[in-house]
Amino acid sequence: MAFIDELVSAIGEEKVLTDPAELYVYGADWSPRTPDEVRPPEVVVLPDTTRDIQRIVNIAYAHGVPVTAGGGLTGMLGGAVPLFGGIYIDTTTMRSIVEVDPKNQTLRVQAGATLQEVNDAVNPYGLWLPHQPESKWVSTVGAAIACDNDSTFGVRYGKILNCLLSAEIVTGTGEVLELGHRKAHFTSSGYKLKDLLAGSEGTLGVITEATLKLEPIPETRMVDMIVFHRMGSAVDFLSRILKAGLCIEAAHINCKHRLKFYTHAYKDKHGKDPDIPSWAEALLAIAFAGDKDIVKEQRDHAIDIAAEFEAELVKEREIVDSWWASKYTLEFEPFKQKWPDSQGTKKFGAADPGVPVGRLEEFYHKFIEVAGKHDLEIIGMNAYLEHPNSIGFSLSCAVFVDYRSADEVKRFRMFHDELSKLALEFDGTMSTFMSDSDQKAPYLELEHGPSLRYMMEIKKLFDPKGIMNPGKKFPREAEGK
Ligand SMILES: Cc1cc2nc3c(=O)[nH]c(=O)nc-3n(C[C@H](O)[C@H](O)[C@H](O)COP(=O)(O)OP(=O)(O)OC[C@H]3O[C@@H](n4cnc5c(N)ncnc54)[C@H](O)[C@@H]3O)c2cc1C
Incomplete structure (x- = not known):
């Protein structure tokens, strides 16, 4: 294919994978899906620099080829699964620490570094990045921003946006932009475009670097x-x-x-x-x-x-x-971690709705009822406090899913959709830490109404050809494909 030859010339053969066996592993993340739902990309690229990513996106833009960026591939809703083939950018080859500024308590890092690697780099200064999901050993900085995931310490420090001062991205046209401020902890100037990246799932551009605010390590x-x-x-x-x-x-x-x-x-x-x-x-x-x-x-x-x-x-x-x-x-080792009952024969499947604080208990009973209705084995509900010094929580409503059974995977998706929509009836939200992916895309308008049109206009500004992770957030037809 012409675009693959151009990729080889632009970034070098050693950074371009085309062997089907290698491509296959990029066709799935940790979301429950049957083996025939694995969607390998046509090519995987292993960039070192922002310039590499810019070259890759320029080629994709010229050929109208889809681009999906991914990190550790531990997302639980298929966010990094390349639904329409094209180019998969494996950002884990970009994991350098660019700068630690201990006095300003900030760090500049490439987006493919894991959250654990960030802490390994800054802990010697008596500082840490408190944004810590359980998957910190594999979850990358770019992905934490792009799926707006949860942190163990959210009730004190909030989620990744509370730490994110600025991010560099390559947009869907190949332009390199810095969103936010690299050194100032606050700004009230301009629109806060960096905030759009939280939960953007790679649909606005590829995050290449980020500046994060650090905190002193408590005694x-x-x-x-x-x-x-x-x-x-x-x-x-x-x-x-x-x-x-x-x-x-x-x-x-x-x-x-x-x-x-x-x-x-x-x-x-x-x-x-x-x-x-x-x-x-x-x-x-x-x-x-x-x-x-x-x-x-x-x-x-x-x-x-x-x-x-x-x-x-x-x-x-x-x-x-x-x-x-x-x-x-616990150190995270894929397939050897603490979930012996899952990932081997059964996967962990979750819905991540949010409901008003006073209605947690009522929603919990609904979760049990809906899991029972779809005949799914219950793992349970967790409410994680994620706002600094405040009572707001995200919810994980989890069940086991046998990914080899097409019927069970289907029932899981029905369970997920039903709970997501039910949360809206509770005056809540459909997603609190996994974002939308293609799972919620068909009914996102239920939550956002006419403002969904504004979101699509923003998407067009960053990605006029609709090549950045297509099918996520908006159904592809809605993007005019
Ligand atoms: C054992 C385990 C524990 C977990 N614990 C938690 C937890 O405590 N809290 C929680 O919220 N989640 C948790 N998760 C879910 C998941 O790990 C996190 O959401 C994590 O952030 C995903 O990171 P990743 O690097 O694997 O992302 P991926 O799955 O590779 O990607 C996730 C999304 O980010 C996008 N993306 C990735 N990199 C970029 C980039 N550079 N630019 C633009 N877009 C990008 C992808 O396209 C995709 O949409 C857990 C998962 C597992 C398997």
């Missing part, structure tokens, strides 16, 4: 688990301790089913699930971080307040440690 951290009679009581408790002025570092409400998913290590060792009171419907994992004395004082005060909610502290440290290791400290 100490204490993690606890508290069990509640109801999900709603855990929410009320969090609201109460925020009112008391406590500064929480992490807060995750697990439903009773979900805890088991995080405590495999405990079960492996003891041959049984952790003993949690039979009345407990919700388990709150909560962390405080900072100077030792302050942490102890805040943690003890929180536990005193928990008594007002008839909640109980989990005393068996091994349960808490097992959960925390699974959530944060």
Whole structure:
């Protein structure tokens, strides 16, 4: 194909993959899909520099060929799956640390570095990037921005946008733009175009570099688990301790089913699930971080307040440690990680809706009902607090999916769509951390109404030929294809 020959001339043969066996692995991410739904690209490119990416997009633009950028391919909704073939840009070959500015507490990094690599580079300065999803060992900086994923420490530091000062992108015409400000922590000048990148799924351009704000590493951290009679009581408790002025570092409400998913290590060792009171419907994992004395004082005060909610502290440290290791400290090895029941024969499948704070409990029961209706095995619900010092949460409503069964994958997608639309009936949103991909694209207008047209106009400005990750966010027909 002519465009492949041009790629070879432009960036060098060693950076262009065309062997079908190599292409195949780029045809799927971690979203549940049957083997015949794997969609390999026509060619994979391995760029080193922004200039390489610019050359690649120039060729794609001239030939009208689709371009999909990807990182660690651990997305859970098919965001990086190249639905219409074309060029797949593997950004993991671009992982250099460009600059650490310890005084300004900022870092400039290429987009293919993992979030863990960022921390390996800045920790020696006493700084860290607190945007930390569980998949930090493989999730890249570019992908974290492009799918607007969640962080373990969102309740203190927010999501990636709270850290993102600026990003360099290559647009769908091959133009290189810097969006935002490389050094200033704040600006009220112009439109905040960088914010458009959060959740953009590579549909506006390829993110090539980013400047991220860092934070000082706290001296100490204490993690606890508290069990509640109801999900709603855990929410009320969090609201109460925020009112008391406590500064929480992490807060995750697990439903009773979900805890088991995080405590495999405990079960492996003891041959049984952790003993949690039979009345407990919700388990709150909560962390405080900072100077030792302050942490102890805040943690003890929180536990005193928990008594007002008839909640109980989990005393068996091994349960808490097992959960925390699974959530944060366990090294991620694809297919060997903490999910022995999934990824081998069954995959983890989730819907990620958001609902008003006061309706969490009601929505939880709907989740159980809808999973049952589609005959799917429940993993459970998790509510992650993701706004700094505030009660707003994202939701993960998860089930096991046997990806070899076309029928089960279909039922999973029906479950996902039903919960997403139900969230709108609850005055909520269809997505809180996975973005839209092609899964939600057909019904995105339900959430956005006429403003969807403005989104499509913005897309056209960045990508007039509709070549950047086509089929994601908007159905391809809506892009005039
Ligand atoms: C074990 C496990 C744990 C997880 N834990 C969490 C969690 O705690 N919180 C959470 O939110 N998610 C979690 N996820 C989901 C997923 O890992 C994250 O959403 C992650 O950010 C995806 O990163 P990635 O590099 O694998 O992205 P990919 O799957 O490669 O890409 C994701 C999206 O970003 C786009 N993209 C990637 N790079 C670029 C770029 N340079 N420019 C433009 N677009 C780009 C892709 O086109 C795609 O749309 C987890 C997944 C697994 C498998």
